[in-house]
Amino acid sequence: MNYKIAVLPGDGIGPEVTDQAIRVLQSIATRFGHSFELETALVGGIAIDQTGSALPTQTLEIAKKSDSILFGAVGGPKWDDPAAKTRPEAGLLALRKSLQLFANLRPVTAHPDLIGASPIRQNLISGVDLIVVRELTGGLYFANPKKRWSTTRGRRAVDSLKYTEQEIRRVLQVGYELARSRRKKLTSVDKANVLESSRLWREIAEEVALENPDIQTEHILVDACAMHLIQRPKDFDVIVTENMFGDILTDEASVLAGSMGMLPSASLGTRKLRKKGAQLFGLYEPIHGSAPDIAGKNLANPLAAISSLSMMFKLSLGLDEEAEAIDKAIDTTLSKGYRTVDIFSQGNGNIRVNTSEMTDQIIERIANPNKNRVPKPL
8 A cells, every 4th residue: 555644854853863764664665565655845944944934835735635744843043033923833833733633642651771861760760651642732832812012111922821622622532542542540630720721621621531430530730740750650651731731741751761862752633544444644753852953963863753653653554563563673772772872871881873873773673573683882
């Protein structure tokens, strides 16, 4: 079967890690006999430079016609002027909204061979396996009024935090469906002691919990959740929360995995791919940013982008065996000691590699799944 993938590399290290994910995709195509049609388009800062828009109409059309989207990263100092009419991040936000990608899935696991890469004590993170479901098309990032203005008393700004019952209910239900296939525990995160939007969130979460009595539900304030993610991360299974809280908490949770360069994500909506059964259209991206300080240096960790590709195979294309081949290749490569700079530690037999060399190891193990060569430390 032919699969049509929109590739939106973006800015900074986005093109570098996306290129590595494409190399892995091509190795999967070779091993399993698939055909992938890739179409690359502009988004973010580079799109502003070339077209004046962070999300050109052509890019959106390419995305809509695809089976899935492989996304890199957007932004950088070049476009950080607060007074700019448009910013690179606006392209990603518009893409999510236009494609109605309301549920962002961010899995966080502590790989046993990377426990030493985290500053948190080993006994706290060993065995961590959680997933955050972030509501992606509502809240502060989208609601109006949103503006800046000047008065005789100085400059002012306002952002609005709005949610509807439908928006809250549908993302919670995604969380419950995930929890049902995992350890059957869901944590709903809000700020109900202060915010009206969070009081509505908790009220609806309590109603949805009654509709899912087989799942253990807890409600927790976002500040307490931030603390407990470090104090007792193994207690969490599925976390569901609103847009900004999810953005912040998952960056914090990346410390559990050793690096933000390890965490993939999937953004899903309701659009089903008819020719592929019940699979959902989605956008797949590493959670990290554009990291302009290392862009172009072949230093970025490609594993989050490659793991995002694995999620694409599983959730949108229905290619479970292919996704498993990627996941096993990553596990074996890490168990053999290969590390990019963000997860490298001196003196324990680790082998420091660059972006493309890490991908070389993944591809070698996809092509030769029985490979078991132990490398000699440098």
